[in-house]
Amino acid sequence: MLVADNLLKIKQTLPPDVTLVAVSKFKPAEMILEAYEAGQRDFGENYVQELVDKSEQLPKDIRWHFIGHLQSNKVKYIAPFVHLIQGVDSYKLLLEINKQAQKNNRVINCLLQLHIAVEETKFGLSLDECREIFKSGALNELKHVNVCGLMAMASNTADEAHVRGEYQVLNLFRLDLMADGYPLNTASYGMSGDYHLAIACGSNMVRIGSSIFGERH
Numbered sequence: 001m002l003v004a005d006n007l008l009k010i011k012q013t014l015p016p017d018v019t020l021v022a023v024s025k026f027k028p029a030e031m032i033l034e035a036y037e038a039g040q041r042d043f044g045e046n047y048v049q050e051l052v053d054k055s056e057q058l059p060k061d062i063r064w065h066f067i068g069h070l071q072s073n074k075v076k077y078i079a080p081f082v083h084l085i086q087g088v089d090s091y092k093l094l095l096e097i098n099k100q101a102q103k104n105n106r107v108i109n110c111l112l113q114l115h116i117a118v119e120e121t122k123f124g125l126s127l128d129e130c131r132e133i134f135k136s137g138a139l140n141e142l143k144h145v146n147v148c149g150l151m152a153m154a155s156n157t158a159d160e161a162h163v164r165g166e167y168q169v170l171n172l173f174r175l176d177l178m179a180d181g182y183p184l185n186t187a188s189y190g191m192s193g194d195y196h197l198a199i200a201c202g203s204n205m206v207r208i209g210s211s212i213f214g215e216r217h
């Protein structure tokens with residue numbers, strides 16, 4: 001019951017236009033099912049094998065989000081069913097997603113991941129690299145990917161002003177691109193520790209793990 005309680009408490013605090021992705025990495029299928037039975041349909045996973053295994057065990061109407069760092073050679077395993085690939089950090093990866101989506105006769109929704117945090121270890125495109133992907137027109141060639149927004153992680157710090165600053169820069173960048181005609185409607189920023197800040201800065205999709213399922217070991 002704990003999972004369902006946590007989930008419903010969080011949902012009550014979210015504005016209606018914000019999508020909650022329950023991040024279930026390392027958590028067993030039974031816990032996911034508990035959230036599912038409480039009405040949750042969007043789940044996020046970071047590892048391809050774990051995602052494939054869970055998708056086979058769990059109800060077919062779950063919308064699976066891949067939120068980890070995706071290697072090109074593994075796209076084929078998730079291409080048949082993934083709902084949204086959130087961590088796309090290169091044009092090369094988009095090319096492979098396009099190829100695998102075509103093989104599966106579908107269009108795969110993707111978010112480009114931006115590197116806005118101070119930590120070097122986090123993945124993602126710089127703002128310049130991201131802008132270049134749009135302005136170059138290269139996306140027009142990819143008929144089987146739909147780049148519908150941006151994803152990012154802020155720095156891991158208790159300094160709220162710093163985190164807010166990162167999210168604001170990111171969201172202004174997104175709004176600029178939208179003003180230029182790119183339909184980047186999905187703004188996936190915010191995790192357990194900072195989702196209120198992220199929503200205040202324009203996020204409409206939050207990825208929450210530990211506040212729903214408990215700490216990971």
Ligand SMILES: *Cc1c(COP(=O)(O)O)cnc(C)c1O
Pocket residue numbers: 023025046067068153191192193207208209210211
């Ligand atoms: C694990 C993870 C989350 C969830 O983090 P919590 O702090 O447990 O809410 C969100 N986004 C990404 C990309 C993650 O890897």
